[in-house]
Amino acid sequence: MRSVYQIQFQSAVILALGVHSALAQDIESVTMKTEVEVRSDMRNRGVSESLLRPGARAAVLVAHESGLTGFAELSSVSTRQYLGGRGSRISLAGGYRFGDPDGWHFGIGLAADLYPGASFDAPHSLDPETFAPTDFRRTNYNSSYAGLEIGWGALETRISTVTSKNFVGASTGGVCGTLAQFSSDPTATFNCFGRGDQTSRGSWLIEANYKFDLGNNLSLTVHAGRQIVRNFPEASYSDYSLSMAKKIARFELSAQWLGAKVRTPALFVVQEGDRLRRIDKPRGVLVATYKF
Amino acid sequence: MTARASGDEVDGLWRTAAKDGVIQVASCADKPGAKCATVVWDAEANAPNNTCGLRVLELNGFERNAWRDGWVFDPRDQKRYRGTLRVKGGVLEIRAYIGVEALGETERMTRVNSLPTAPTCKKP
Numbered sequence: 001m002r003s004v005y006q007i008q009f010q011s012a013v014i015l016a017l018g019v020h021s022a023l024a025q026d027i028e029s030v031t032m033k034t035e036v037e038v039r040s041d042m043r044n045r046g047v048s049e050s051l052l053r054p055g056a057r058a059a060v061l062v063a064h065e066s067g068l069t070g071f072a073e074l075s076s077v078s079t080r081q082y083l084g085g086r087g088s089r090i091s092l093a094g095g096y097r098f099g100d101p102d103g104w105h106f107g108i109g110l111a112a113d114l115y116p117g118a119s120f121d122a123p124h125s126l127d128p129e130t131f132a133p134t135d136f137r138r139t140n141y142n143s144s145y146a147g148l149e150i151g152w153g154a155l156e157t158r159i160s161t162v163t164s165k166n167f168v169g170a171s172t173g174g175v176c177g178t179l180a181q182f183s184s185d186p187t188a189t190f191n192c193f194g195r196g197d198q199t200s201r202g203s204w205l206i207e208a209n210y211k212f213d214l215g216n217n218l219s220l221t222v223h224a225g226r227q228i229v230r231n232f233p234e235a236s237y238s239d240y241s242l243s244m245a246k247k248i249a250r251f252e253l254s255a256q257w258l259g260a261k262v263r264t265p266a267l268f269v270v271q272e273g274d275r276l277r278r279i280d281k282p283r284g285v286l287v288a289t290y291k292f
Numbered sequence: 293m294t295a296r297a298s299g300d301e302v303d304g305l306w307r308t309a310a311k312d313g314v315i316q317v318a319s320c321a322d323k324p325g326a327k328c329a330t331v332v333w334d335a336e337a338n339a340p341n342n343t344c345g346l347r348v349l350e351l352n353g354f355e356r357n358a359w360r361d362g363w364v365f366d367p368r369d370q371k372r373y374r375g376t377l378r379v380k381g382g383v384l385e386i387r388a389y390i391g392v393e394a395l396g397e398t399e400r401m402t403r404v405n406s407l408p409t410a411p412t413c414k415k416p
Contacts, residue, residue: 028371101396215309247310
C-alpha cells in the first residue's frame with residue numbers, strides 16, 4: 001500500500017525561480033501536487049512487481065487545510081505476476097493528518113490497491129485420496145487497508161491491517177497453490193492445505209522510516225517493514241531499503257538498495273519461460289521523479 | 293532579552309539548499325513586531341523573471357520557539373501558504389503548509405555572511 005500519508009507533501013518555499021507578485025493573494029486552503037516517476041524496478045514492500053524490469057508511476061495528492069487528504073496513483077506492474085491484468089496497479093487512499101511535524105504527529109487513513117483485470121485460478125484443497133489439487137477457484141489481487149501513522153520528527157511508523165478478503169491474492173489458492181507448484185517440500189504444501197480454506201483478511205503491515213537530512217538537498221532514508229500474513233505464516237516476510245535522494249529543482253534522483261527477507265522463497269518466484277525468477281532478492285534501484 | 297528568546301536569531305542572510313538564492317530575514321519595516329524575508333540574491337538575477345526583491349515570508353508572532361501566524365510564498369507555483377520560521381541547530385527552517393503543519397514541507401537554509409559577488413540583484 002502506498003497510502004496517502006506515505007507521500008511527502010511538496011509545498012516547499014524554495015527560492016528558485018519565479019515572478020514578482022507574491023502579495024495580494026489568499027493563503028492556499030486546498031492544493032494538488034502531481035509527480036511522475038520512472039524506476040529501474042517497481043518494488044512494493046521490497047518485492048518486485050515488475051518482474052525486475054523498469055517501470056513508471058504517476059501520482060496525484062490533494063490536501064485540504066482541515067487535514068483531509070486524498071491520493072491516487074497509477075503504477076506499471078508485470079502481467080506475468082498479475083495474471084490476466086492490464087499491467088497496472090491503481091492505488092487510492094484518503095486520510096487525515098494532524099500534529100507537529102517536529103514532534104508527535106499522526107495520520108489515519110483508508111487505502112486500496114486495485115489490479116484491473118488481474119486474477120488467477122488456483123486449487124483450494126487437495127483430493128483426500130489422490131492428494132491431487134482440486135476445488136479450483138478464481139481469486140483477484142485487489143486489496144484494501146485501514147492504517148494508522150505515528151511519527152516523531154523524522155521517524156515515521158505505520159501500521160495497517162488488511163480489510164479486504166485477501167492481501168494481494170494471499171488465499172489458500174494463492175499461497176498453498178503456489179507452494180504446490182514451486183515448493184520442493186511437499187510437507188509444506190500439505191500443511192498449508194491442511195489448514196482448510198482460509199483468507200488473509202486481518203493481515204498486518206508494519207513499517208518504520210527515518211529520513212536523515214544531509215544538507216544540500218541530499219537525504220538518506222532508512223526503511224524497515226514487516227508483513228504478517230494472517231493464516232499463512234509461510235507468506236510473512238520482512239523488507240528493508242536504504243535510499244539516497246538528491247533534489248534538483250523539480251527533479252528528485254535517488255539510488256536505492258532494497259530487498260526482502262522471506263521465509264518461503266517458493267512464494268516469491270515467478271516463472272518466465274523456462275526460468276524461475278526470484279522477485280525478493282536484494283537489488284539496487286535507480287529512480288527519477290519529476291514533481292509539479 | 294536574548295536573541296533566542298525573542299526570535300531574532302532568524303535575522304540575517306540565508307542561502308537556499310540549492311544555492312540558487314539568498315534571503316534576508318529581518319523585522320518588517322512596514323509591520324512592527326513581524327518578521328519578513330526578502331530575496332536579496334538570485335542566481336538568475338539577470339533573467340527577466342528573477343526573484344530579486346520579492347518578499348517571500350511574513351510572520352506576525354513568535355511563540356513555541358518559532359515565528360508563526362502569517363504566510364510564506366513559493367515562487368515556483370506562485371502560491372502562498374501558512375508557515376513557520378525557526379533556527380534549529382544553526383540552520384534556518386522554513387515550513388510551508390496547508391492548514392495543519394503536518395501537511396507541509398520544510399526548506400532548510402544555511403547562514404551566510406555576505407552575498408555572492410555575481411550576479412547582482414538590481415532591486416534588493
